Amino acid sequence: MNIRKIFLAILLVLIACSTIIYAKLPQPVEFNHNIHVIEVEMDCSDCHRYVITDRKATLPDKDVCSECHSEIIGESVEEQKLIALLESEREFNWQRVYVLPKHVYFSHFRHVTLGQVSCQECHGEMKELTSPPDKPAVDINDMDNCMNCHEDRQVNNDCLTCHT
Amino acid sequence: MARWGMVIDLDKCVGCGTCMASCRSENNIPVANKKIALDGRSIFWMDMLTITEGEYPNIKKRIMPRPCFHCENPPCTKVCPVRATYKNDEGLVGQIYHRCIGCRYCVNACPYNAKYFNWYPPDISEEQKRHMNPDVSIRSKGVVEKCSFCAHRLIRAREKAAAENRELLESDFTTACQDNCPSHAISFGDLDNPYSEVSQLSHSVRAFTLLEDIGTKPKVFYLTEGEKHGRFKI
Amino acid sequence: MERRKFLKSISIGGVSLSLLQLDALASAIGYHEEGPYNGPLLTSFVSTTCGACPGGCGMRVRKVDNIPVGIDGNPIHPVSRGGLCPVGISSLAFLIHPDRVKQPLLRTGPRGSNEFKPIPWEEAENILLEKLGKLKDAGIPEQMLFVDSRRSGPGFDLARKFTHDFGSPNFYHSENPNSSIAANIWGGKDIDFVYDLENARSMFCFGAPVFESGINPVYYASLRSRLSDQPEGKKGNFYIIDPRLSASAAKAERWVPIKPNTYGLLALGMLNLIIKEELYDADVVDRLCVGFDDKTDNRGRKIEGFKSMVLKTYIPSFVAEKTEVPVDQIITLARLFATSPGAIAIAGDVATRTIDGVHQTWAIMALNAITGRFNKPGGITNFNLNPFKTQTGGKLNARPLVSSNKVKYPFLGGNGEIESLPDRILSNSPYPIELMIFNNVNPIYDSPNSSRFRQALQNIPFSVAFSSLHNETTALADLILPDCTFLEKNDLVLPNSDFSHQVVGLTQPIVEPLYESRQADDVLLTIGRKALAGNWKKWDSYKSYIEEKADELYKAGTGSVFSDQFKISFDSLLAERGWRRTEFKDFSGFLKQVKKTGGWWDASQLRKRQQGRFTATIDKFYLDSKYLHSMFQGSKTKLIDLIDAAGLETGTNTEYMLGAYRDFKNEDEQSQYPLALYTMEPTTTRGDGGRLDGMADMIGHYEYIKWRSWVELNPETASALGLSDRQMVWVESASGKQKLILIINPGLIPEVAAIPAGIGKQGSFQFGENIVEFHSGEREIFTGMPAISETRVKIYA
Secondary structure, eight states: OOHHHHHHHHHHHHHHHHHHHHSOOOOSSOOOHHIIIIISOOOHHHHSTTTTTSSOOOOOOHHHHHHHTTSOOSOOHHHHHHHHHHHSSOOOOOOOSSOOOTTOOOOHIIIIIISOOOTHHHHOOGGGOSSOOSSOSSOTTOHHHHHHHHHHTTOOOOHHHHOO | OOOEEEEEETTTOOOOOHHHHHHHHHTTOOOOOHHHHHTTOOOOSSEEEEEEEEETTEEEEEEEEEOOOOOSSOHHHHHOTTOSEEEOTTSOEEEOTTTOOOOOHHHHHOTTOOOEEOOSOOOOOHHHHHTSOTTSOOOOTTOEEOOOSSHHHHHHHHHHHHHTTSOOOGGGOOOHHHHHOTTOOEEEEETTOTTSHHHHHHTSTTEEOTTGGGTOOOSEEEEOOOTTTTBSOO | OOHHHHHHHHHHHHHHHHHHHHHHHHHHTTTTOOOSOOSOOOEEEEEEEOOSSTTOOEEEEEEETTEEEEEEEOTTOTTTTTOOOHHHHTTHHHHTOTTBOOSOEEEOSSTTSOOEEEOOHHHHHHHHHHHHHHHHHTTOGGGEEEEESOOSSHHHHHHHHHHHHHTOOOEEEOOOOHHHHHHHHHHSSOOOEEEOGGGOOEEEEETOOTTTSSSOHHHHHHHHHHHHHSOTTSOOEEEEEOSBOOHHHHHSSEEEOOOTTOHHHHHHHHHHHHHHTTOSOHHHHHHHEESOSOEEOTTSOEEOOHHHHHHHHOOHHHHHHHHOOOHHHHHHHHHHHHHSTTEEEEEOTTTTOSTTHHHHHHHHHHHHHHTTOBTSTTSEEEOOOOOSOOOOOSOOSSOOSSOOOSSSOTTOOTHHHHHHHHHHHHHTOSSOOOEEEEESOOHHHHOTTHHHHHHHHHHSSEEEEEESBOOTTGGGOSEEEEOOOGGGOOEEEOOOSSOOSOEEEEEOOSSOOOTTOOOHHHHHHHHHHHHOOSGGGGOSSHHHHHHHHHHHHHHHTOSEEOOOHHHHHHHHHHHHTTOOOOSOSSHHHHHHHHHHHOEEEOOHHHHHHHTTOOSSOOOOEEOSSHHHHHHTTTOSSOHHHHHHHTTEEOTTOGGGGGGOEEOOOOHHHHHHSOEEEEEEOOGGGSTTGGGOHHHHTTTTGGGTOOSSOEEEEOHHHHHHTTOOTTOEEEEEESSOEEEEEEEEOTTBOTTEEEEEOSOOOSSTTOOSOOGGGGOOOOBOTTTOOBOGGGOEEEEEO
């Protein structure tokens, strides 16, 4: 038993934990934002349907994808995977990157439509990404991120505005 | 800025308990199981106070619904070491559950017993969870909770008004107990607006608040019953 | 590795880990998990009708992403006006109740052992078809018996038609028949009387804590609110004449404590004063009342009239002694009633559950008649609340198993009939019963005769129970069929309330039927299509059946869909001038509007009644018992025997048997069981409220009692018995005893024990005791309705 072994143990624990935490999120399809936003010139709300009108932006479901991808329109392997998935019985199980804490009332409508906050401010430059993000651009579990923005924009930062 | 308040007309109230039940379902208050209930730790944000005065047959019974009074001068906020409970600009006394450290100072400070401590983790089955109100968070064990005047409805009302590009109207913001009261005994609105129903009723000769002398200045007013209510003598 | 070093390494690892990623760890262990809502959280509202009790209040269910999350009152429903009772508000709990019947179950073990095996629906239907087929083939269809929980409406009609088309006269339903039978007796014919409460101002509620245990407390609460809103001098008053200072009595303007079961006597005592002081409406009495004054008959014999009888018998001091309402109060009450405009006497539902329930209702009605409240705004009028055409079908050969019988119960009906069933089943007379179908009824819990019912169910070859929850009756059934809760049903409902206009509430499914449940009406239709003659093929589902019924409403061209107050006034104004405003072009538009608003109603009577114009009036009120006597003509037994046997005192003249009051002839019983048992029915126990954990926490909230039954006593009575508050005591009646906690209630009249009803129901959230166990089987002498208010108990430590 020596100090080296202890270090080794700690290191092992850390590596194990970080792999658990930072393991690549297993998404059903390696979605390429870049192609959709830059090349096809789609809007965010084309797939995240409710981002302008409702509380939750929602991740696209099968109906949304199959509107364009009813048959193969590109050459990528991922699209073939998508079409196979669309034809199968299985539902998409997108892994959420932004998980809203339970005690927060957050509304996309309020921020995007009423507050005119651009998507990039919280979600970063999604259009650059060629694969799904593994971690959020802004950590929404950190209330400072919310508060700073609210203070900068001089909007209501009363507790009851978000915590119900 | 509005100053939200409530008026409960005891003349109209029939003591049915709908306010208690509707509050519970609106605000995801877990139903106490037998053990918790028998320990006297079931939670009712909207409770019913019953007071019996006199002896048979000259007896009078008063039944009054009791939400949190959202006092102008709340004793509970002053003792909170972490500002988990505070009074906001609109006069709502908020309770921020994730800030609460569970010291229960405020529970003891409240002279109206309107604050409840969660002694147990919420006993909610997966199926019940599906039917919970998504606007309100489920409190964990060890925090204090109380009536919020349905503050989540205010957020939604604001959103709705902004979407329609207009000012927030008083009628946009209603509480669950008010909506479901079968005898429409509860009115809710802006006390600062001299033309609102609540502000006019709160100045009625029948209006009173509980424990007026301790200076908490509750924003929930009661309208007293007619003198002969429930009396034996005709 | 040494233990200490190992712990150290772990702790260092832990600390560094926590410093690094506390939030991520938190999310990894599910601290921040989101609710079940993955959709956009779109909110929608569905209007439907509450089915927690027969009251039929309107509700709006809030759905988020199609999952129901909350229930609100429907603000434009004419009966409930946005209100609901605590049970209605909490009724989502019925949907996910742990006791729900999840699939059809066939009994495998002996009866009562609760051993069932799940079977598919096809098999269940085939079993039922086979049983029905056998009876039909053998030519004994009358040996099928059907008991339904409803009392009116399209679903009720369909179930009745099912039984009739099969060839069985044995269709029974649960209802308290006392007031309708009383109406037949005083009207001399079938009368659908209604109280015009919309225009009434002072309600004298005899034995009716109307804000909690009337037939629809929500309607009375809304009435109360509207009466309070009136300007000073026009405000309404509620007088609750009841033994207990209940929440309703506390909230009413006046509470008049009275000895239980003497409500009719008080009414007659008030009549005595009203007649003596000539406060009655002589003009109306002349036209309406038969037998008021003295007269001489053909043979020159002098017949004493009702007036003389009342003046002679019901003198205030006598009534005060019997009712324990002081004389000065009787005088004030009588004067108040006769002189206040818009005063009306209402007979409660619980109050009439005595051996002389019909007598009591009749006496209270006589009070209304003689003071001229008939066919007046805010009074009583003749009106059919059912807008649908109902056909009872042709006559069947077989006689029903139980029917009115001059020897015992001359006007058997509703629950009275159900109460008579077990004896007939057990004695196989006049014929045995082979198959029994229960549609959402639970007689083993509800009936005071439950032990006989239990025996009967043990002896019946096959019994089928439709039910959404497992209960005492399904436990004994051979086949349990999972019914939907009302939140999964399609239906049209006639609210059972004192609202005096035609209302049809729409019930529409909030969610698809959960588990394998199917709506009982749909199952009946499927069976009917396969096994019955008649036009059963017309409907492919119950939904199409009710759509046809809705079409009937549409074609009738009267009434309108629910709408706000302004539109209602506008509509009735138009209707007066023979016009009609429609918001829809055709039937599908009508249906769409009904679905949106929650129902249909006919407001055309509103203004008419306000102005005193009544479409159908009541033209006779028989104060003498001629109609009753005529029922007994040619039979050996006499009416007087019936009344005598029940221990009722008839006053002076046999002409006026309805003026009878009860006198305890059996003093033995009275000394042995000195306390009258008063049944409390808190709002929270309505329907199956006693089966919800949420209500278990609220029943008894005002007495600081949770999850248990209790018994209340007046402090004086308690101290005489040497009992103290919150002590466990035995409550014993002739038929059972229970150990309950004693609550001393100064708002209860002496010599009475009060116990809540509607709890002690079997299931996951079972608590408390069933009050019906105290009852030893007395029944109303005319209708056979269980006289649960008649029970007497003794209490000891």
